[in-house]
Amino acid sequence: xxxxxxxxxxxxPQLRRDPYPFYAHAQTHAPVSRDEDGTVVLxxxxxxxxxxxxxxxLIAPEWDKAGAWSVLSDMALGHDEPDHTRLKRxxxxxxxxxxxxxxxxxxxxVTDEILDRIGADGLIDGSSLxxxxxxxxxxxxxxxxxxxxxxxxxxxxMAMPVLSAAAGPEDFEACEQAHVxxxxxxxxxxxxxxENPGDGLIHELVETEQRxxxxxAETLATALFFYTVGHMDASYLISSGLQLFAExxxxxxxxxxxxxVRQNIVSELVRxxxxxxxxxxxxxxxxxxxxxxxxxGSTLRLMLGAANRDPDVYDDPQKFDYTRPPAQSRSLTxxxxxxxxxxxxxxxxxxxxxxxxxxxxxxxIKVASAPEMMLTDASRHFITQPLRFT
Ligand code: HEM
Numbered sequence: 294x295x296x297x298x299x300x301x302x303x304x305x306p307q308l309r310r311d312p313y314p315f316y317a318h319a320q321t322h323a324p325v326s327r328d329e330d331g332t333v334v335l336x337x338x339x340x341x342x343x344x345x346x347x348x349x350x351l352i353a354p355e356w357d358k359a360g361a362w363s364v365l366s367d368m369a370l371g372h373d374e375p376d377h378t379r380l381k382r383x384x385x386x387x388x389x390x391x392x393x394x395x396x397x398x399x400x401x402x403v404t405d406e407i408l409d410r411i412g413a414d415g416l417i418d419g420s421s422l423x424x425x426x427x428x429x430x431x432x433x434x435x436x437x438x439x440x441x442x443x444x445x446x447x448x449x450x451m452a453m454p455v456l457s458a459a460a461g462p463e464d465f466e467a468c469e470q471a472h473v474x475x476x477x478x479x480x481x482x483x484x485x486x487x488e489n490p491g492d493g494l495i496h497e498l499v500e501t502e503q504r505x506x507x508x509x510a511e512t513l514a515t516a517l518f519f520y521t522v523g524h525m526d527a528s529y530l531i532s533s534g535l536q537l538f539a540e541x542x543x544x545x546x547x548x549x550x551x552x553x554v555r556q557n558i559v560s561e562l563v564r565x566x567x568x569x570x571x572x573x574x575x576x577x578x579x580x581x582x583x584x585x586x587x588x589x590g591s592t593l594r595l596m597l598g599a600a601n602r603d604p605d606v607y608d609d610p611q612k613f614d615y616t617r618p619p620a621q622s623r624s625l626t627x628x629x630x631x632x633x634x635x636x637x638x639x640x641x642x643x644x645x646x647x648x649x650x651x652x653x654x655x656x657x658i659k660v661a662s663a664p665e666m667m668l669t670d671a672s673r674h675f676i677t678q679p680l681r682f683t
Contacts, residue, residue, distance in 0.1 A: 294325065294326060294585045295323035296328075296329075297326040297332070297334045299323070300318055300322060301315055301316075301319055301334065302315075303457060309668040309669060310666075312670065313598070313602055316336055316602065319334075319336045319599065320603060320604075324336050324337045325337075325585060328458060328594070330592075331592070332458065332592040333585075333587050333594070334593075334594045334596060335593060335594070335595055335596060336603075337599075337600065338625070339605065340583065341595045341597070341600045342629060344580065344593065344595075345593075346629060346630040349577045350577070351373045351575050352372070352574055352575075352632060353366060353371060353372055354575040355573045355574060358592075360460075361469050361476075362452070362455065362468065364472070365514050365518060367508070368380055368515045368518050369381040369383075369632075370632060377631060377632070378631075380507075383501065383507065384519070384635060387434060388635055388638060388639050393642050396433070396639055396642075396643075397642045399430050399433045400427065400430045400647060401649075401650055403426045403429045403430065407422050407425055408422075408654060411682065414681070415681045415683050417681075418678055418679060418680070419532050419678035420532045420664070423527075423531035423532045423535075424442050424446050424524055426528075426647050427643050427647075428441075428442035428445060428524035429442065430523075430524075430639075431519055431520070432520075433493075434523070435494045435520060435523075436491045436493020436494065436495060437493065437520070438482075444474065445478075445520070448472075449522075449525060449674075450676070451468065452467070452521075453672045454669050457669040457670050457671045458670055458671065475517065475520075475521050476517060478520070479513060479521075483499060487499050498512045523636070525674075526569060527639075527643045529568040529674060529675065530563065530640070531647045532664075532678050533562060533568075534558075534644065535651075535680060536660070536664065537613065538648075539680065540660070541613070544558065544615065545652070545656075545658060547615070548648060549652040549656065554616075555645055556645065557617075558615045560615075560623075560624075560641070561617060563624055563626045563627075563641065564601045564624035566673075567624070567625075568673050569673075570596060570599070571594050571671050572594075572597060573593065573594055573595070575590065575593070577589055577590075595629075597626060597628065597629075600624075600625045606621075607621055608621065627640075651682065655682040656683070657683045658681075659681045659683065660680060660681075661679035662679045664677060664678040
């Protein structure tokens with residue numbers, strides 16, 4: 294089997310900045326490859342859809358390797374069937390289309406509040422706007438205090454690099470430290486909810502636990518996931534879109550003036566710039582993948598970002614083209630199979646809503662100076678994003 298490091302050098306700053314030329318190369322020369330630790334890396338859309346959905350391909354064993362994130366083995370995302378469905382049902386009612394309409398009314402009002410603070414120079418940090426609008430929305434869903442977005446953002450940046458294929462001891466250490474804060478914070482929020490009944494998602498989790506239907510560990514993991522991750526990828530895509538609108542003003546004009554194309558622009562950006570371009574799985578039986586033997590107990594890295602630009606699926610895949618036919622605008626950014634993202638509707642609606650509120654007041658977005666970013670092969674974050682709205 295080809296060696297991953299010859300095609301996907303995970304720590305190369307160029308790959309971290311723009312992995313897509315590397316993915317394209319790997320799809321042609323090494324669609325399936327083996328990393329130094331034995332992990333098998335898959336890049337083709339059809340392979341992800343096939344192997345990623347086999348009942349013998351599991352998620353649970355992978356969380357044991359994720360440092361302090363292994364706490365999530367107690368929520369839906371950390372379980373295989375039957376517990377996965379049991380835990381996923383706990384929160385599914387909170388993200389129905391009707392509820393999402395209610396939640397994005399919050400996103401709109403928080404965004405307006407932030408835009409009201411912009412001075413006459415039109416300067417704004419787009420990434421702070423995106424984080425504040427999405428974090429405060431998920432806080433209202435949970436019904437917890439909304440003031441912690443700067444801390445959550447800071448600690449999430451420390452906690453995420455551990456998911457990289459090239460994570461080192463310093464990443465595991467930083468993740469541990471971040472979780473002292475993040476888990477401590479969520480324990481406080483849960484304690485407060487136990488003593489002060491309410492009708493948020495956190496109260497429902499606490500009540501379900503009090504009825505003995507879920508464990509304290511399941512309550513903590515589920516609340517932690519929504520509190521910490523609920524803003525992260527949606528805010529990345531909000532910022533990524535603002536950057537695109539600055540670089541391609543015609544796309545912002547189309548978004549502003551034609552409501553019919555807004556969802557297409559959101560979907561195309563979701564395909565084009567996956568915030569977490571990879572998910573991992575473990576095999577529980579011997580498999581033949583692309584003619585290579587993969588023994589039971591192997592880790593698979595399913596490269597969602599690569600699949601999203603597979604030329605066997607998408608015409609002119611490297612082009613941002615919001616006029617693609619609907620079949621071509623579907624992507625794997627929200628994962629595949631039973632673990633596909635429960636927050637997809639909310640995330641897409643938040644992205645559209647923040648851009649709409651901006652478009653109501655401004656007709657041009659300019660880059661004031663280059664954004665600062667924190668990029669690994671597994672997650673993408675804006676640190677600062679100086680923009681000027683006019
Ligand atoms: C653009 C924004 C988002 C992206 C790109 C995204 C992406 C993902 C991905 C890739 C997974 C699956 C991971 C895997 O298969 O191993 C996932 C799972 C999940 N996401 Fe999201 N997510 C986003 C926003 C959200 C939001 C806003 C929420 C909640 C409000 C959310 C809730 C969930 C949940 C609960 C799961 C676990 C589903 C399961 O295991 O069955 N996500 N998401």
